[in-house]
Amino acid sequence: MESQKDRVKLNVGGKKFETTATTLASGGRNSFFGSMFNDDWSLRSDGSITELFIDRNPEYFGVLLDLLRTGELYVPPKIDKKHLYREAMYYGIKDHLRFAKWGPFDANRIRLAESISRPTTAKPEKIWASPNSWCCVLHDNIVNVYNWMLEEQPTITTRYYRRVNDVCWVNSDNIAVSSSDKYLASGGIGLFSASTGELKYNFHVKDEDQLKDYTAGALGVGSDYKLFSSFSESTNKKNGIGVWDIVTGKQTDFLPYWPDSKATKFQWLDGTNCLMAATCHSRSNCSINLFDFRENTVALSWSDAAYQRMYSDAIAIEERNSICIVDSHENLGFMDLRSTTSSIEWRNSTRENAFNPYPKLAFHKGQLFSLYGDTISVFCGSDFVPTSQLQLSYCNWIRDFSIGGDRLFALHRDKDIFDVWETPRP
Missing domain, CATH: 2.130.10.10 (YVTN repeat-like/Quinoprotein amine dehydrogenase)
Incomplete structure (x- = not known):
């Protein structure tokens, strides 16, 4: 739908990010970002650029935002994986991170x-x-x-x-x-x-x-x-x-x-x-x-x-x-x-x-x-x-x-x- 193409500005721990409603909606209804949408999956805004402040670590948020954009997980060497997992739990996208990390169980490929x-x-x-x-x-x-x-x-x-x-x-x-x-x-x-x-x-x-x-x-x-x-x-x-x-x-x-x-x-x-x-x-x-x-x-x-x-x-x-x-x-x-x-x-x-x-x-x-x-x-x-x-x-x-x-x-x-x-x- 047209409203999901709106740009969204996020301020995470003082660092600015810009993404789309479509990317945030991919986190799912039960994610941190799900409350930003109405029942029709439209942004709760007047159509202008929205900015939201999130008091979390921006370095870890950047990794998770790329995960929502691409469906793939890349963890830079300076990022602590276990802290990244905790951040994924905070944003309610733990399953996204898990599915990006490993696929459905198959003992012949495990x-x-x-x-x-x-x-x-x-x-x-x-x-x-x-x-x-x-x-x-x-x-x-x-x-x-x-x-x-x-x-x-x-x-x-x-x-x-x-x-x-x-x-x-x-x-x-x-x-x-x-x-x-x-x-x-x-x-x-x-x-x-x-x-x-x-x-x-x-x-x-x-x-x-x-x-x-x-x-x-x-x-x-x-x-x-x-x-x-x-x-x-x-x-x-x-x-x-x-x-x-x-x-x-x-x-x-x-x-x-x-x-x-x-x-x-x-x-x-x-x-x-x-x-x-x-x-x-x-x-x-x-x-x-x-x-x-x-x-x-x-x-x-x-x-x-x-x-x-x-x-x-x-x-x-x-x-x-x-x-x-x-x-x-x-x-x-x-x-x-x-x-x-x-x-x-x-x-x-x-x-x-x-x-x-x-x-x-x-x-x-x-x-x-x-x-x-x-x-x-x-x-x-x-x-x-x-x-x-x-x-x-x-x-x-x-x-x-x-x-x-x-x-x-x-x-x-x-x-x-x-x-x-x-x-x-x-």
């Missing part, structure tokens, strides 16, 4: 972008990626959180520094933590702020309307603001799954879990409104169960009564109607997600007589990932053909990996280092 090292002798245990490219790393009883600029945030600690059992990103702003800390809550689950590390509230565990002395384990999050956790009671060896409303913190359900050991992994399936609960890390009692919350029934129940393998992970691939499992030799097995009597189709690994204590699976944007030793294998296509492999920046085994927000994070086993992988722009 490249190592940065390695984050901590000057400690502690060995990290697990890593989790958030939906907005943050991540957090577990060190026994401490959870270290990093924002999308890879700056470390205040740490998350449980009361009396009890060991953390699992961590789950509830959303981009909050992290659920389960621990052996009975003082944190009955069962030991708390909801923490990702940016401040502050405890927001506890999740209490009730069975038959009575508070129970359970130990919290694996965590999972589902639709409709549901939080799941596995529990075990040491006195009578009773296992269960608790369900809470994340918004209110109130428990909404308690499901008995019949396998001899508690669930080690949860995954919510949006299409079928089911919860997959898997028990792995056990040679004699590996099981997978699907709980249908619409019918309040068990839609699938499978246990390893015949194969007697040592399983380490399982993942549901809903768009392929299958569940994939991996054993300690990186053999992949697939079962039909829709069948109540599922048999497994095995695809043997090329690894010969090798053993890996940390196998892990992931599925992201149509690609299947399998961790084995020092390599993350990528499988694509309808038959999940191996297409590429990812390795660490240093010669080392991979302890854990996680994918979120178009980034892959890989954790070293013997060093307090994690690698950040991103897909370069085409």
Whole structure:
């Protein structure tokens, strides 16, 4: 429209800039500049040249203005990148900067972008990626959180520094933590702020309307603001799954879990409104169960009564109607997600007589990932053909990996280092 061709003068920290309404409008409705336009995306002015004073650093603004003009990011050597990211957040154009920095996730084109090292002798245990490219790393009883600029945030600690059992990103702003800390809550689950590390509230565990002395384990999050956790009671060896409303913190359900050991992994399936609960890390009692919350029934129940393998992970691939499992030799097995009597189709690994204590699976944007030793294998296509492999920046085994927000994070086993992988722009 004609009014978007109007020139706009900006005074940023005493330095004058001149641009167009079209350039500023490219920042989006929710950006700093969005308030300068009406509902028809016309400048709120009388048609004359508009001048706006912004009390910010002009050097960083110039870089961001060029980003809006060209869609490309050029950072001069004198510009501090992390300060530039903070300025992009102030102007509400963080996504523009991120999209200019890397493209949509593609594991066959992904490249190592940065390695984050901590000057400690502690060995990290697990890593989790958030939906907005943050991540957090577990060190026994401490959870270290990093924002999308890879700056470390205040740490998350449980009361009396009890060991953390699992961590789950509830959303981009909050992290659920389960621990052996009975003082944190009955069962030991708390909801923490990702940016401040502050405890927001506890999740209490009730069975038959009575508070129970359970130990919290694996965590999972589902639709409709549901939080799941596995529990075990040491006195009578009773296992269960608790369900809470994340918004209110109130428990909404308690499901008995019949396998001899508690669930080690949860995954919510949006299409079928089911919860997959898997028990792995056990040679004699590996099981997978699907709980249908619409019918309040068990839609699938499978246990390893015949194969007697040592399983380490399982993942549901809903768009392929299958569940994939991996054993300690990186053999992949697939079962039909829709069948109540599922048999497994095995695809043997090329690894010969090798053993890996940390196998892990992931599925992201149509690609299947399998961790084995020092390599993350990528499988694509309808038959999940191996297409590429990812390795660490240093010669080392991979302890854990996680994918979120178009980034892959890989954790070293013997060093307090994690690698950040991103897909370069085409």
